[in-house]
Amino acid sequence: MRAINSILMRLAKRAEKLQPEHLVKSFVDVGPTYTLLSSTDNQIMFGRRGTGKTHFLAVLHNDVFNKGIISVPIDMRLIGSTGGIFSDQDIPLSERATRLLSDTLCMVHEVILEYIFEHNLENATETAQLLNDFIEQATTLNIEGISEKETGSSNQFANSTSAKAGFSNIGMSAGLTASEKTTSGDTTKNKVTGKKVLRIHFGAITKLLNKIVSKLPNKELWVLIDEWSETPLDLQPYLAELLRRILFPIPGITVKIAAIAHRCNFMEHDFETNASIGIELGSDASSVINLDEYMVFDNDSEAAKKFFKSLLHRHAIALDKNSICDQEVSLFINDVFSQSSSFDEFVRAVEGVPRDAINIISLAAQTALVSKISIAHIRKSAQKWFQVNKHAALNSRPAAVSLLDRIINEVIGLRKSRGFLISNDKSYELIDYLYDMRIIHVLKQGVSAQNAVGKKYTLYALDYGCYVELMSSRNAPLGLIIESDENDEVQYIEVPKSDYRSVKNSILDLEIDHGQSRLELVTSTEHLQLPNKQKRNTIAVEKPLDKKLLNAIPKNIGTLKITGTIYIPIILVALVLRKAKGFDTSCASDLTKVINEHIVININRPKIATNNMSRELRKDNTLDLDWLVFQKNGRNPLFSLNDKWKKYWKLYFGKTAPRL
Known part of the structure; x- marks a missing residue:
């Protein structure tokens, strides 16, 4: 197995499984996303599963923490009490939301308390007392119901007298005892029947939180909420409203929420009363970031390729302990894929989703084992990932x-x-x-x-x-x-x-x-x-190019001239490469593409334009070449090699033609 394939097979599929230093090393920004996310605005970040929301928040948490600012990461999958009360339809929405908010505030309390004692803050004692008051307000239970009181009294008197006499070998003994006992008392019993209900006083808890933030380093607190969409849909507007009332108004508190667009409900509107509860997007949350708008090949192929090159490279470098991966991203990609078209196919296959990209490349590396990853490997792996991951989930609907x-x-x-x-x-x-x-x-x-x-x-x-x-x-x-x-x-x-x-x-x-x-x-x-x-009538999938063949290509292609033009040797090399890939005939665009793939591999040569290649192939002195076969095909004529090409390869380049 190739060492680089072994690394690709071990790429981590989920950000929460990784250590912070690995997350930072493997992080790749998406356009201006991280710059926007780093602002102190309250924001909501949308993205489907696998688009990198957790990775973004983890890197943001690390950066904020390194600046000496307290950051509270909250995973909504892990928030809540036992018994599934947040999904229990028999419990009123307001009560379920209040309990969920209470658990969220407890998480904030826990992180701040741990920080102030670990870092020996000067005002730790004062801040700790405020935190105690804060947690008391966040968890206070009131009992709603009927109160009963029982009152009673009791008096008891006891009097007893006894006399005793006896003889023994030692002598005679006698005794007299008397006792008297009087007891009295009053008893009072309080009996309360009803239901314990959590009540959070917004004014009191906001006031306390404001004081706490003023005691923190830089007077800032960041709250990063991940997996928002795991909260029951009917609860989300209520929780959003409570967060808006308690966290949003306090200067110094920044809230970021990561959610799946079609699985969240930030606001509920009652058209009868014209009242709304929740967070208004674009107003309460000043900006909305959508990761689904980036990285799709069809939208911007160059931007998508640049992103996924960096994604693979940085994830592999973060795992590489033996300096197997090249530090230059282009050379790394050339070492992974058999040709640039294989990488292009990979970017198309992942459809802009980083998690799909990591899983597909991992499967492709398992398939390739001792060879570079080809188009055939990408297609087979993409099909397997689709069937294993997406088919199973789809069957539930x-x-x-x-x-x-x-x-x-x-x-x-x-x-x-x-x-x-x-x-x-x-x-x-x-x-x-x-x-x-x-x-x-x-x-x-x-x-x-x-x-x-x-x-x-x-x-x-x-x-x-x-x-x-x-x-x-x-x-x-x-x-x-x-x-x-x-x-x-x-x-x-x-x-x-x-x-x-x-x-x-x-x-x-x-x-x-x-x-x-x-x-x-x-x-x-x-x-x-x-x-x-x-x-279906299948056609051959292109074969990967052998490294020996690529090494046999003269290094002066692009500057070497035959009969006054650089294009004759370029056309010969392009047709040989196409033949090695399994294509007997090629049009001008095919030849341009394959030669530019070779130029990408050697990275220091200029690219050839398709119109220049077409123009050269129309010239009589090119069409008269002894090794070139021309075939009419409407506006797209086809070209191929005859058996004489090996003779002219040695004539042009001074060495034996490669074996195909």
């Missing part, structure tokens, strides 16, 4: 499986695309569920079309795992979505836009079932079937 079956058959089967648009006029719970489960992904919101003025859509893409089996077949998706021009001619679009001419061929209307009554029979992922899955 048969209706969601039915909907997914419809989307797959309509979008991939009929349209041969992987994206679709849904109108914003109505929300769909099952679509939100598929999104939360990372089965579909949001690429762009607020999309409009010239043929539907005033309408707004959300652009979704199916997860890579939904169609990876088709990637090496003729049934593979041809593009992201279909756009129509003014002549109603369609074309496939790869890069998502905000405005299109016409998107009628890409809209998924969930109100119309198109007569697909068969969908009701699909209630398990075992029944899902890709279009023509059993009858």
Whole structure:
């Protein structure tokens, strides 16, 4: 097994399992996210599972703590009493929320108390007394019910006299005893019947907390709440309201909350009374950060590739104890993947989700073992991760499986695309569920079309795992979505836009079932079937390039000229590389791509433009080359090598041609 594959197999899948120093070493920022999160504003950070919310909060906690500021990390999965009272529908919402707040405040008390004694603060005694008062206010129980009082009295008198006489060998003895005992008393009993209810006095506890914060280092306190969505949905507005009343008004307290967008409810509004409880996004919480908006390949391929290069590199470096990984990120990526197209395929497969990325690369390393990771390894691992992780969870919602079956058959089967648009006029719970489960992904919101003025859509893409089996077949998706021009001619679009001419061929209307009554029979992922899955005509998946072949390529490619041009040796090398990958014929863009992959591997050479390659391939002196075969193919002519290429390789480069 390659040592670097061994490291990739051991990458940690969850941030809470890691030590703080490892979290810091492996952290990769997403655009301006960490800068925004580091402000003292109260903020909410949204992101689906696996997008790095816990990692962000852990690094933020570490940075704040290192500045000498007390930070309280709270995992809502671990907050609460036994017995499941927070989910007990028989207990009033207000009482359940108050108990949950009390447990949260107890966590704040515990962290502050531990800090002030560990760091020997000057005013530790005074602060500790304030904390005692604080915890008393946070946990005070009142009894609501009927009070009864019993009063009674008792008097007792006792008198006794006795006389005794006797003889023995020693002599005679006699005795007289008398006793008298009088007892009296009053008894009072208090009996209270009723229910103990937790009452938190907002004014008193806020006043105490304000005093406590004024005694803390830098007069600051950060509260970082993770896994908010684990709180029962009906409780969330009440807990949010209590936090807003107690923590938000105090100068020096900063609150950050990490949540899953479709699994949280920060505000409840009563339209009859026009009253609201909870946190108003954008007002009470001054800014909202959404991690789902970043890192998707289709949105910005270069930004996504840059992020996932750093993600893999930093996670591997953090584990590497034997200096196996190259410190230069580009060289590290070249050592992991067989070619740059393999890395591109990896970034597409992870769909912008860091946890999926770590799991897929770990599985790919297990598959590759002694070789570099190729496209075939990525596809096999992505399919396995989708089936093991996402299929199992999806089976708990048969209706969601039915909907997914419809989307797959309509979008991939009929349209041969992987994206679709849904109108914003109505929300769909099952679509939100598929999104939360990372089965579909949001690429762009607020999309409009010239043929539907005033309408707004959300652009979704199916997860890579939904169609990876088709990637090496003729049934593979041809593009992201279909756009129509003014002549109603369609074309496939790869890069998502905000405005299109016409998107009628890409809209998924969930109100119309198109007569697909068969969908009701699909209630398990075992029944899902890709279009023509059993009858596909497969094409060969490209082979990884051998290291010996890459080393055989002359180092002066890009500067070496044959008959006055650098392109003749470049075209020869490109066709050889394509042939080694398993492709007998290639077009200009194929040759450009493969030569640029080689240039990336050597990192110090300029890239070749496709239009320059096309222009050179149209020239007569190129087409007349003795080793080049030209084949007409409409606007995309194809090129290949004949048996004479080895002779010209030695003629051009002065060494024997590599064996393919």
